[in-house]
Amino acid sequence: MSAFVVPADRAGLAGSHLDMLSPHPIGTLTFDGVPVSRGDLLGSVDGGFRVAMRTLDLFRPSVGAFAVGMASAALEASVAFAAERVAFGGPLKDQQAVAHLLAEMATRLSAARLLVYAAAAAYDAGEERLAGKAAMAKLFATETAQFVVDSAVQIHGARALQHGHLLEHLYREVRAPRIYEGTSEIQRTIIARDLYR
Numbered sequence: 076m077s078a079f080v081v082p083a084d085r086a087g088l089a090g091s092h093l094d095m096l097s098p099h100p101i102g103t104l105t106f107d108g109v110p111v112s113r114g115d116l117l118g119s120v121d122g123g124f125r126v127a128m129r130t131l132d133l134f135r136p137s138v139g140a141f142a143v144g145m146a147s148a149a150l151e152a153s154v155a156f157a158a159e160r161v162a163f164g165g166p167l168k169d170q171q172a173v174a175h176l177l178a179e180m181a182t183r184l185s186a187a188r189l190l191v192y193a194a195a196a197a198y199d200a201g202e203e204r205l206a207g208k209a210a211m212a213k214l215f216a217t218e219t220a221q222f223v224v225d226s227a228v229q230i231h232g233a234r235a236l237q238h239g240h241l242l243e244h245l246y247r248e249v250r251a252p253r254i255y256e257g258t259s260e261i262q263r264t265i266i267a268r269d270l271y272r
């Protein structure tokens with residue numbers, strides 16, 4: 076298998092936009108006898124699979140970093156909100172149920188960030204066997220971001236669900252990364268396979 080890069084207006088290449096839960100510049104592509112030449116080759120002849128896998132090794136930690144960013148924003152908003160919102164005679168942060176949830180969010184977020192750094196550092200160091208680390212970073216960071224954003228919505232109550240609220244935006248945005256660049260199930264398969272290599 077070989078990989079090629081062609082301009083979007085190359086004959087035979089077409090596509091249409093997909094309207095998703097949150098806006099993404101993605102679509103379906105169709106290839107109908109698209110002509111390619113050696114000048115379009117990406118990597119070496121028959122080296123396409125390696126190009127794809129190496130790209131995923133880089134993109135999976137970067138999706139993890141995106142997830143860490145979303146979770147950080149949600150945690151930051153929750154810490155501020157729980158300090159200022161007064162209910163039942165005191166700020167929410169003094170309710171143990173809320174405080175423990177904030178602690179759980181912060182702990183999982185820190186662990187996710189470290190996994191992303193570990194995968195990114197391994198990539199920068201030129202490590203060859205990266206798939207497991209990249210999959211762990213992507214899996215844990217995206218699942219953590221889902222938990223943290225959902226918890227942040229719970230802490231904020233109904234206001235978080237109003238259109239235009241930061242968390243309403245994050246709640247829609249956080250769902251897709253558990254699916255693209257390989258679903259969470261596929262990341263677990265990669266991690267398990269890596270244990271036996």
Ligand SMILES: Cc1cc2nc3c(=O)[nH]c(=O)nc-3n(C[C@H](O)[C@H](O)[C@H](O)COP(=O)(O)OP(=O)(O)OC[C@H]3O[C@@H](n4cnc5c(N)ncnc54)[C@H](O)[C@@H]3O)c2cc1C
Nearest residue numbers: 095099101102250251252254255256257258259260261264
């Ligand atoms: C916002 C967004 C952007 C995207 N961008 C791109 C892009 O730029 N390029 C691109 O090529 N694709 C892109 N995708 C597509 C994405 O990579 C696929 O949606 C993803 O790989 C899952 O494939 P699928 O949707 O066909 O689900 P399916 O493969 O049909 O899977 C459905 C469910 O079955 C599970 N499943 C499938 N096989 C197994 C298995 N062997 N073991 C366990 N569980 C399994 C999956 O985990 C999932 O839960 C994008 C998707 C989204 C949502």
